[in-house]
Amino acid sequence: MPHPPTADRSGRVVATLALAGVTAAIMQTLVTPLLADLPKILHTSASNSAWVVTATLLVAGVCVPITGRLGDLVGKRRMLLVCSVPLIAGSVVCALSSSVVPMIVGRGLQGIGMGMVPLGIALLRDVVAPEKLSSSIALVSASMGIGGGLGLPIAAAVAQYTNWRFLFWGSAVLAAAVAMLIYALIPDVPAAGKGQRFDVLGALGLGVGLVCLLLAVSKGADWGWGSGTILGLFVAAAVVLVAWGWFEWRTTDPLVDLRTTVRPRVLLTNLASVFIGFGMYASMLVVPQLLQFPAATGYGLGQSMLAAGLWLLPGGLMMMIVSPVGGRLTNARGPKFTLVCGALVLAAGYGVSLLLSGTAPGLMVAVMIVNSGVALAYGAMPALIMGAVPVAETGAANGFNTLMRSLGTSIGAAVVGVVLAQMTTTVGGFTFTSENGFRTGLLIGGCLALVSAIIAAFIPAPPPGQDDARHPAKPGAGAEAGTKTETGTGTGTETGTKTGTDAGSVAVSN
Incomplete structure (x- = not known):
C-alpha cells in the first residue's frame, strides 16, 4: 500500500472527497423543488416529466458498480476525474433545456457521476493513515446525506427567488470546482487491479438486469403493479440477473467477485445496507410532505418548500457532526458495533417522529435523530466491506455496496409510495394522504431499521488483525x-x- 500523505495533505484529500460526495448528492436533490412545475417548464405531461428523476436513478444504478471496478483497474483518481465530466456536462445540458428529452439526457449524464462516492471511499484506503481511516470513511460515506440535507433548502431558495436554470448553472460550476480540486490535491495511486481485464459482458448483463429491476420498482405505481409491462420487467430482471450471477461466478476477473460477495461478512453487510437505505428514504418521503401539507387537513403543517427545507437543514448538519463520532466509535469498538448502533438510532428517530409529528420542531428533532443513525451506519458499512475484500477489489466492492443502498431507497420509495397513495382522506374536495397513511409509512421505516440492526448483529467477527478497512482481507x-x-x-x-x-x-x- 502506498505511503499515506502527510497529515495536512491527508486532510485536504478527505475534504476534497467529501465535497465530491456532497456535490453528487446535490445533483440528486436538485430537481426536488421543481417537481410540481416541471410539466409546465418542459411543456410535457406529469408522467413524462417524472423521467427527469427516474433517469438519474437508472443510470446511477448501472454505472456505480462499473465505475468502481474501473477504478480498481485504471486508477481511482482517474475515474474520479472521468466522473466529474458527465456531472459538468449534464448540468450544462439541463440548464439549456427547454423540453423534456434534453433534460432527461442531462439528468442521465449526472447519474453517471454518482460513482464519485464509492470511488472516494475506496481511495481512502490507499492514501489515509490507518489511525484516521475510520473517521475519514465515515465523513466521505455520509457526504451523500449531508449533500441532500444541505442541498434541498438551497435549491428551494434558488428556485423560489431566481430563475430555475441557475440551479443547474450553479451545479456545473460546483462540479467543475470539484474536478479541479481532485486534479490538484488527490494523489495518483497505482491501480491495485492493473493488468486484469474489464468484464464487458458482466457489465452489460448487470446493466440490463438493473434497468429492468429499477424501472419496475420505480414505475410500478404509475404503470400498475399488476400490469403486463411491470410483471414482464420483474421476470426479465430475475432471468437476466440469475444468468449474470452464473456467468460472474465462473469467469476470471469478474465485474463483481461473487465469491467475495457471498462471504458472510460482506453478504450480511450488503443485506443490512438494503434495509438501512429503505429506512432512510421512508423519512425523506414522509416528513417533507407532512411539513408542506395544508394545515386545513388537521395534521399538515402548511410550510412552504423553502421553510420545509430549512426545518430539515439541521438533519444534514447532524450527519456532518456525527460522522467523526462514528469514526471514533469504529476505532474503539469496530464497524459492526457502529452499524448496529446506527440502525438502532435510526429506529429511535422513527419512534420520536411518531410521537412528535404534530409540530415542525418535533419533526426537525426526529430528522436529526434519523440522520444521526444514518451517519453512523453509512460510515460503518464501507469499513466492514473494505475489511473483508482484497485491495484490488475495493472500488468494485464499494460500488456494489452503494448499489445495495440505492436498491433499498428505490424499494422504500415504491413501498411507502403505495402506502401513501392507498391511505387517503378528502378535505375541501381534494384528496390527500391520511394521517394514518403517514404514520404507517413512518412505522414501516422504523421496523425495517430494527431489521437492519438484527441483520448487522449476526455479521461474523473478522479474522484476527482484520477488524476494519485498516487491515486488508x-x-x-x-x-x-x-x-x-x-x-x-x-x-x-x-x-x-x-x-x-x-x-x-x-x-x-x-
Whole structure:
C-alpha cells in the first residue's frame, strides 16, 4: 500500500472527497423543488416529466458498480476525474433545456457521476493513515446525506427567488470546482487491479438486469403493479440477473467477485445496507410532505418548500457532526458495533417522529435523530466491506455496496409510495394522504431499521488483525496474481504472508 500523505495533505484529500460526495448528492436533490412545475417548464405531461428523476436513478444504478471496478483497474483518481465530466456536462445540458428529452439526457449524464462516492471511499484506503481511516470513511460515506440535507433548502431558495436554470448553472460550476480540486490535491495511486481485464459482458448483463429491476420498482405505481409491462420487467430482471450471477461466478476477473460477495461478512453487510437505505428514504418521503401539507387537513403543517427545507437543514448538519463520532466509535469498538448502533438510532428517530409529528420542531428533532443513525451506519458499512475484500477489489466492492443502498431507497420509495397513495382522506374536495397513511409509512421505516440492526448483529467477527478497512482481507478466489509488497504506516508491527489462489504471495507490513 502506498505511503499515506502527510497529515495536512491527508486532510485536504478527505475534504476534497467529501465535497465530491456532497456535490453528487446535490445533483440528486436538485430537481426536488421543481417537481410540481416541471410539466409546465418542459411543456410535457406529469408522467413524462417524472423521467427527469427516474433517469438519474437508472443510470446511477448501472454505472456505480462499473465505475468502481474501473477504478480498481485504471486508477481511482482517474475515474474520479472521468466522473466529474458527465456531472459538468449534464448540468450544462439541463440548464439549456427547454423540453423534456434534453433534460432527461442531462439528468442521465449526472447519474453517471454518482460513482464519485464509492470511488472516494475506496481511495481512502490507499492514501489515509490507518489511525484516521475510520473517521475519514465515515465523513466521505455520509457526504451523500449531508449533500441532500444541505442541498434541498438551497435549491428551494434558488428556485423560489431566481430563475430555475441557475440551479443547474450553479451545479456545473460546483462540479467543475470539484474536478479541479481532485486534479490538484488527490494523489495518483497505482491501480491495485492493473493488468486484469474489464468484464464487458458482466457489465452489460448487470446493466440490463438493473434497468429492468429499477424501472419496475420505480414505475410500478404509475404503470400498475399488476400490469403486463411491470410483471414482464420483474421476470426479465430475475432471468437476466440469475444468468449474470452464473456467468460472474465462473469467469476470471469478474465485474463483481461473487465469491467475495457471498462471504458472510460482506453478504450480511450488503443485506443490512438494503434495509438501512429503505429506512432512510421512508423519512425523506414522509416528513417533507407532512411539513408542506395544508394545515386545513388537521395534521399538515402548511410550510412552504423553502421553510420545509430549512426545518430539515439541521438533519444534514447532524450527519456532518456525527460522522467523526462514528469514526471514533469504529476505532474503539469496530464497524459492526457502529452499524448496529446506527440502525438502532435510526429506529429511535422513527419512534420520536411518531410521537412528535404534530409540530415542525418535533419533526426537525426526529430528522436529526434519523440522520444521526444514518451517519453512523453509512460510515460503518464501507469499513466492514473494505475489511473483508482484497485491495484490488475495493472500488468494485464499494460500488456494489452503494448499489445495495440505492436498491433499498428505490424499494422504500415504491413501498411507502403505495402506502401513501392507498391511505387517503378528502378535505375541501381534494384528496390527500391520511394521517394514518403517514404514520404507517413512518412505522414501516422504523421496523425495517430494527431489521437492519438484527441483520448487522449476526455479521461474523473478522479474522484476527482484520477488524476494519485498516487491515486488508486475504485474497480468496480470484485474488490478484503476482508478488506485491505493500507497506503501511500504521501503529502496529505485525507482519504476515498472504497467499492467493491464482499465484504469488503478498507481503503485508502494517
